Structures are given as structure tokens and as C-alpha cells.
Amino acid sequence: MGVLRGLLPRLTRRQMALIGIPLTLGGLATAGAVAVLIFLGASGGTIRPAPVQPIAYDHAVHAGDNAIPCEFCHRGVSTGAVATIPSVEQCMYCHAVVGQDLPGVLRLAAKWEAQEPIEWTRVHRLPDHVRFVHVTHIDANIPCETCHGDVETFAVMKQVNALNMGECMGCHRDTTNQPASSASPSGNAVLKSSASLDCAVCHR
Amino acid sequence: MSNPHETAALAATLEGNGALIGEDEGGSDGHRWGMVVDADLCTGCQACVVSCYAENNIAISEEDRITGGRAKTWIRIERYWEGEFPHAKARFVPVLCQHCDNAGCETVCPVWATYHNDEGLNVQVYNRCVGTRFCANGCVYSARYFNFWDAEWPTPLDYQLNPDVTVRTKGIIEKCTFCVQRIQRAKTEANRDNRELADGDVQPACVQSCPTSALVFGDLHDAESQVAQAVHSERGFRLLENSGFEPAVTYLAKIDPHAKEATTAHE
Structure with missing residues (x-):
């Protein structure tokens, strides 16, 4: 700061305001515009990461x-x-006879036994x-x-x-x-x- | 007015204004949805109002909001008393969005959230609306409603929300859509069956629930349709016709042979 003070011309408070206020406003406007652009780019068009499901359905x-x-x-x-x-019942149409030993199907069968939906x-x-x-x-x-x-x-x-x-x-x-x-x-x-x-x- | 082009243009304009509803919008092959309300059949039972609330996810208005003039009723029954007791008679006028061809609400919207579509519907696009309420002020029928509050649907009321209709948020205008979701559904079904829409395929909730069939809805471009026939009744008139808004809803006047003598006898 001391170096800067030596390099820059000495300014009165009024001069500082005259330069500083437009600079600040300009900066804020730019930041606002960038924020709006980011928002517009992201709104309604976000591709969200794949969620983790209760059963690793493939x-x-x-x-x-x-x-x-x-x-x-x-x-x-x-x-x-x-x-x-599909409902759990619909999954069980096939999985009552197909792949009964697979871990995912075991979890499915447990849901079917408990008569609970998969969330x-x-x-x-x-x-x-x-x-x-x-x-x-x-x-x-x-x-x-x-x-x-x-x-x-x-x-x-x-x-x-x-x-x-x-x-x-x-x-x-x-x-x-x-x-x-x-x-x-x-x-x-x-x-x-x-x-x-x-x-x-x-x-x- | 010496310019022949101007004269021709003026003549065309005047002719256009004189045209019957349904003959100037959307071409001849498209649909032009319209409604006829027979005031002679309306008993003021409010079944249309209730079914409209249920169909269109309209927030239920409590007493303070009704008395404060901020209730939302896409269709409402206006009741008028005619004459003095003991000759007093109740008159009922169901009022909904008139889907005007020359609507006062459409031209004032700064964000094009309300517009007239090819089928004569006055459409409100909720996600475009910024809530200036200019349209509500431009509507002479008071058929547009502003969402002053977020609607509350405490469980289990939310289970009965219609999934085909947007639940509107605070800060936007909403109004009767002629049950556009039912129009879309009927079109999809007709398309599946490879046929044209037939008269009666589209029934807004109010029309469907009216026990006296006082409300008739249909395609004004289909000359055979029930609504197109009823529109030409000699009892026909339109609400606030001199506003020049050219509404798509035609009312049929009450048949009451005693009305005149009762009034004159009293006077």
C-alpha cells in the first residue's frame, strides 16, 4: 500500500468518490450480468448427476x-x-423365476415379501x-x-x-x-x- | 378519405367487425372453441363452480379473501334480484373468461404471457407472467385473478390435485382456460383412433357438471355442432357487447313471460 501511495497521485476524498463509485457500480453490474448468464444457462437445463438408487437396477x-x-x-x-x-409386482413377474440369487433381486424379493414399494x-x-x-x-x-x-x-x-x-x-x-x-x-x-x-x- | 386504398381498408375493417364470431379467427379448417350459456336453464346451483375448482387446482378461498375481493373463481355465478318482494326474482349469470377475439387483456401484457391461439383460446402462460396485473385491469368481465398468496394444499387435499394442470404460484395471474387440458386430451385420443374430433368430445368441467345443460361447449367452425346452432338463437346476446371485445361466450336470455307485467304492475 505504501508503494502504491507513492506511485499514484494523491487524491482527495471527493476525487476518490468520483472515480471509485463508477468503478464499483461497473464492477457490480458486470458481476450481476455474469450471475444472470450463469443462472440462465443453468435454469431448467441442468443435467444432474445420476442419483444412487435403492437397488442397483441395470x-x-x-x-x-x-x-x-x-x-x-x-x-x-x-x-x-x-x-x-413398474411396480414391485411387475418386477416379480420375471424375477420369481429369473436370477433369484443376485443381490439386487434378493432385495427386490424382500420388498415383495414385505409388500413395500421401492422408493x-x-x-x-x-x-x-x-x-x-x-x-x-x-x-x-x-x-x-x-x-x-x-x-x-x-x-x-x-x-x-x-x-x-x-x-x-x-x-x-x-x-x-x-x-x-x-x-x-x-x-x-x-x-x-x-x-x-x-x-x-x-x-x- | 379521398385515398381509395384507405377507403377499401376501412370498409374491410368495418366488415371484419361485423363478422360473426368464429368466422374471422384461425382459418376455416381449424377449431374455434366457444360456449353458449342459457340463462333460462341456469338454476344457480354452483355445480360448475365446484367442478372448476376441482378440475383446475384452484386455491380454495376463505371468507376473508372473498370479502377482501381476492377470491379466485374461474367461473362464478352472479346473482341479481329483479323486482321487489313479493314479486322478486333471482337471476343467475355464470361468468367465466369470455375468450374474447379482441381481448383487452392480451394487448396490455408486456411479456406476452397472454395471447390468442389459433383455436380462439385466450391463453395464459403462467411461467411467462411477471404479475403486472395490467390484464386484470383490462378485463371488463373481471375474469382474471391474481395469486396474492401461495395456495396451500394440506395433506390429503394435495392428493386430489389434477396432474394435467399446473399448480400456480404466488405473483401470477390465472383464469379460465376452457379446460385446455381436456381439449388436448381429446385431440390425443382422436389422433390415436385416427379420427377427427367429434362434437361433444371436449367438455370442460363446468359443462360436464351442469345438471340442466345450461352450458354448451364446442367448435363454432363445425356448423353441425350444438354450440354453433345455439349461437344463432334469437335470444342470444353477449356480455358487455359494446366493449367491442368480441367475446366467444354467447348468453341466451331468460324466457319469462311474467317478468314484464310483474315489473310494470309493481311500478
Whole structure:
């Protein structure tokens, strides 16, 4: 400080204020702008780390090695808004006779014996003001991978896409005004109908 | 007014204003949702109000909020007394968002949180709303409600929340949506069955629960629909028509042959 005082011109209190206040305000404004940008970048678009589940369920074994279709367990996906997590009973359809010695299946069987549900931790969550409906997208032949990634390779279920409004709009814009049954620009979906861009379709 | 272009434009504007509802919005192939309220059939039973609360996750208003004028009722029954005792008669007018074609609420929103969609719905986008309340002031029907408080849903009341409808937070405006979630659901179901929406596929909660069928909802673009037929009734009028808001809800006047003589006899 002593060195600085020697180098800098001596300033009166008034001069200090004249220089200092704009500098401080400018600094605060910059910090605020950065904070807003970080918030905008993060809000609604965070890919959260994969949660630890009560049972180490392995999608790679079920959907990958054994090639069980997604819909076999997530039965609500083709009838309603929510894809649904299978009940313990549904797991036991197979596990009453398959892999009874595996540690995960033992824990499952214990839950079944006790007639208790498994408290899975949710992986994909949309904000409360969005009403996503699975069945509409299944009807439009959108493959599950479009949003959920290559689940058949995931040993631990994780979120791969931000699932923010930009991602929704990207697809909805691509598929709006497309003639029915044409391939989407991504090339992997054959569409039955075009997507709507009306706010009320999701926000209601 | 010597410019022929201006004259033509003015003529077109006047013609547009004179057009019947449903004929100027969204093209001819889209839907145009509308409602007819038959005041002659309404008994003021409030079933529509109750079902609307249940369907749309509307916060229950306690007495102090009602007396303070801050209650939320997307549809409400306005009661008027006509005449003096013993000739007094109760008149009921269910009032909901009129989904005006020329709405006063839409133009004043600074953040485009309320807009008119292709199907004639006046849509409120909750996550865009910043709570200026300009729209509520612009609405002559007082059909828009501000959330002064966060709604409380003590368990087990939260179990009955409708998962298809957003639970609104403090600081935003909400209002009747013509049960847009039911419209979406009906469309999804029709799409699954590879058919067009039929008349009666979409029923808002209020219409479904009305015991006297005083409320009729449907597509005004479908000439065969019940609502499109009822709209042309000679009893038809619209609330505060001179506001120029062009509401999508048509009311049918009360049939009361004794009303006039009772009033005149009293006078």
C-alpha cells in the first residue's frame, strides 16, 4: 500500500468518490450480468448427476443384453402422460423365476415379501409449469433415445439431455408444417402428425 | 378519405367487425372453441363452480379473501334480484373468461404471457407472467385473478390435485382456460383412433357438471355442432357487447313471460 501511495497521485476524498463509485457500480453490474448468464444457462437445463438408487437396477442388462423393450416395463408410456415406473409386482413377474440369487433381486424379493414399494429416486424431472405427455410423442413415432439417450448401454440410469425448452422447440420447429409421414431432419423418426408450436400445448 | 386504398381498408375493417364470431379467427379448417350459456336453464346451483375448482387446482378461498375481493373463481355465478318482494326474482349469470377475439387483456401484457391461439383460446402462460396485473385491469368481465398468496394444499387435499394442470404460484395471474387440458386430451385420443374430433368430445368441467345443460361447449367452425346452432338463437346476446371485445361466450336470455307485467304492475 505504501508503494502504491507513492506511485499514484494523491487524491482527495471527493476525487476518490468520483472515480471509485463508477468503478464499483461497473464492477457490480458486470458481476450481476455474469450471475444472470450463469443462472440462465443453468435454469431448467441442468443435467444432474445420476442419483444412487435403492437397488442397483441395470438398464444395460435388461434393455441391452436381454433386449426387453422399454414399453414392457414402462407401460404407461403408450397410454398416458407418464411413462410410469413398474411396480414391485411387475418386477416379480420375471424375477420369481429369473436370477433369484443376485443381490439386487434378493432385495427386490424382500420388498415383495414385505409388500413395500421401492422408493426410486427420480432421474428425469421437468419444471412444474410444463405438462409433458409421453403418449403423444410415442404416437408420433419419436424413439425414446431422442430424449433419454442410449439407455440400453446405461448400467446406472442417468439424464443425458438438458430437457429444456430449447430442446423441445428444436424438434417441434423441425416437425411443424411437415407433411404427415415424412422423415424428420434427424432422419430417425417417421412422423404421423406435425408438432404444435402453441404455448398451451405444454404450458397449461 | 379521398385515398381509395384507405377507403377499401376501412370498409374491410368495418366488415371484419361485423363478422360473426368464429368466422374471422384461425382459418376455416381449424377449431374455434366457444360456449353458449342459457340463462333460462341456469338454476344457480354452483355445480360448475365446484367442478372448476376441482378440475383446475384452484386455491380454495376463505371468507376473508372473498370479502377482501381476492377470491379466485374461474367461473362464478352472479346473482341479481329483479323486482321487489313479493314479486322478486333471482337471476343467475355464470361468468367465466369470455375468450374474447379482441381481448383487452392480451394487448396490455408486456411479456406476452397472454395471447390468442389459433383455436380462439385466450391463453395464459403462467411461467411467462411477471404479475403486472395490467390484464386484470383490462378485463371488463373481471375474469382474471391474481395469486396474492401461495395456495396451500394440506395433506390429503394435495392428493386430489389434477396432474394435467399446473399448480400456480404466488405473483401470477390465472383464469379460465376452457379446460385446455381436456381439449388436448381429446385431440390425443382422436389422433390415436385416427379420427377427427367429434362434437361433444371436449367438455370442460363446468359443462360436464351442469345438471340442466345450461352450458354448451364446442367448435363454432363445425356448423353441425350444438354450440354453433345455439349461437344463432334469437335470444342470444353477449356480455358487455359494446366493449367491442368480441367475446366467444354467447348468453341466451331468460324466457319469462311474467317478468314484464310483474315489473310494470309493481311500478
